Amino acid sequence: xxxxxxxxxxxxxxxxxEASRPDTATRILDVSxxxxxxxxxxxxxxxxxxxxxxxNLAAVNYHFGSKDALFEAVFMRRLAPxxxxxxxxxxxxxxxxxxxxxxxxxxxxxxPCLALSKDPARGGALFxxxxxxxLVENHRLLRETISQQYSVFVQRYSRAFHHALPELGVEELxxxxxxxxxxxxxxxxxxxxxxxxxRSQIVSARDPDMIVKYLVPFVVAGLVxxxxx
Amino acid sequence: xxxxxxxxxxxxxxxxxEASRPDTATRILDVSxxxxxxxxxxxxxxxxxxxxxxxNLAAVNYHFGSKDALFEAVFMRRLAPxxxxxxxxxxxxxxxxxxxxxxxxxxxxxxPCLALSKDPARGGALFxxxxxxxLVENHRLLRETISQQYSVFVQRYSRAFHHALPELGVEELxxxxxxxxxxxxxxxxxxxxxxxxxRSQIVSARDPDMIVKYLVPFVVAGLVxxxxx
DNA sequence: GTCTATATGGGGATAGAC
DNA sequence: GTCTATCCCCATATAGAC
Numbered sequence: 001x002x003x004x005x006x007x008x009x010x011x012x013x014x015x016x017x018e019a020s021r022p023d024t025a026t027r028i029l030d031v032s033x034x035x036x037x038x039x040x041x042x043x044x045x046x047x048x049x050x051x052x053x054x055x056n057l058a059a060v061n062y063h064f065g066s067k068d069a070l071f072e073a074v075f076m077r078r079l080a081p082x083x084x085x086x087x088x089x090x091x092x093x094x095x096x097x098x099x100x101x102x103x104x105x106x107x108x109x110x111x112p113c114l115a116l117s118k119d120p121a122r123g124g125a126l127f128x129x130x131x132x133x134x135l136v137e138n139h140r141l142l143r144e145t146i147s148q149q150y151s152v153f154v155q156r157y158s159r160a161f162h163h164a165l166p167e168l169g170v171e172e173l174x175x176x177x178x179x180x181x182x183x184x185x186x187x188x189x190x191x192x193x194x195x196x197x198x199r200s201q202i203v204s205a206r207d208p209d210m211i212v213k214y215l216v217p218f219v220v221a222g223l224v225x226x227x228x229x
Numbered sequence: 230x231x232x233x234x235x236x237x238x239x240x241x242x243x244x245x246x247e248a249s250r251p252d253t254a255t256r257i258l259d260v261s262x263x264x265x266x267x268x269x270x271x272x273x274x275x276x277x278x279x280x281x282x283x284x285n286l287a288a289v290n291y292h293f294g295s296k297d298a299l300f301e302a303v304f305m306r307r308l309a310p311x312x313x314x315x316x317x318x319x320x321x322x323x324x325x326x327x328x329x330x331x332x333x334x335x336x337x338x339x340x341p342c343l344a345l346s347k348d349p350a351r352g353g354a355l356f357x358x359x360x361x362x363x364l365v366e367n368h369r370l371l372r373e374t375i376s377q378q379y380s381v382f383v384q385r386y387s388r389a390f391h392h393a394l395p396e397l398g399v400e401e402l403x404x405x406x407x408x409x410x411x412x413x414x415x416x417x418x419x420x421x422x423x424x425x426x427x428r429s430q431i432v433s434a435r436d437p438d439m440i441v442k443y444l445v446p447f448v449v450a451g452l453v454x455x456x457x458x
Numbered sequence: 459g460t461c462t463a464t465a466t467g468g469g470g471a472t473a474g475a476c
Numbered sequence: 477g478t479c480t481a482t483c484c485c486c487a488t489a490t491a492g493a494c
Binding site: 217219222223224 | 361408450
């Protein structure tokens, strides 16, 4: 199978988008995405995937070649559009405002994540959770495939934040960006840090708008806080 | 083996603490802790553990009963003392200050984590990373064992933060605590969110003091930021 | 307590009929 | 493209000698 084309963009998949049963490869991708989020990569077997997708066991290897390649396909199907959206928002913001606001910058990242989370056709909140999980699990696949491919993303945001917060040194800015992205990913991931450490029903409700209402001010406050000393 | 006593506190283990080769159960715990952090629970096999610990394959089941029970033992060996330290700091702070400061509260959590991170005899930064990872992976073992046992911890911090930030509503406070603990765990976990999103050599240096220098102000700023609207 | 040997099951991957 | 059947490996766990 052509590695640069994933089923979601093939003609057959498009034809079936409104049908009740998407084609085999898409069904595999959809189920895998959910199971990888729920159980992690290692704990998810091809047998679990193919049973729930109601396809034959051999279909995974036929369509994707291996379990590793399947993971990559699941990942790339969502990540490329997400990053493209962020950069598009960033372009728009830079064209609109001479002096970038931190809140504006944060929003260029959060809004596409939010839009994705609210769109069931693109997996809803599942992918953002998968992304967060994968970052923490430090997959070799992620290190090898993603980090090279999306250095553009990193560089764009680093420069933008430096522009918005010129008073911060390189080291301080790097740390703050690290903290900011950490908390944003965890928020969208809907992890259970909260259930254990706040034991709150409120927080475990995964309403994306609630996340943004409280998340953006928290992150912005941390980013813009005055330098000590 | 008595489930309430782990090797690190047995007489034999204490005798061997300064010797070059700790007893079998302790060796297994040490190696497991490292491997669970590196590869995750599912991807770590008993064969990897017993080979690196230079003990027999059957030793794990003899000493701990099962892989699940081993995980729990690895976890509880560190978590119980860590939580006890946090609560002790909290007691001390509450005795010392009438009006709790947010920075003081945050520090009661960070200081024990930092102390643990800097103490190789207690696994150094490994355990905090394991804790973070396990929270994200949402292990059943963690949900079942820990969350019941340590509701005290949750309640104490919730009340303390409510006391320090009385102007915040219940919902707003729950979210802020969630964000705060998320970013703190990720910081100590030394995840690679940073390597991908900031591509910085600075941040990947795992100097615990650097973490605190930048982490505390970030978290405090987010917690105390004025309520909108 | 420690070892060897093995039981038992599940994993990913593939060959070859249809 | 899809199916069945199977290969081969590795997993956890245990039985029983020492």
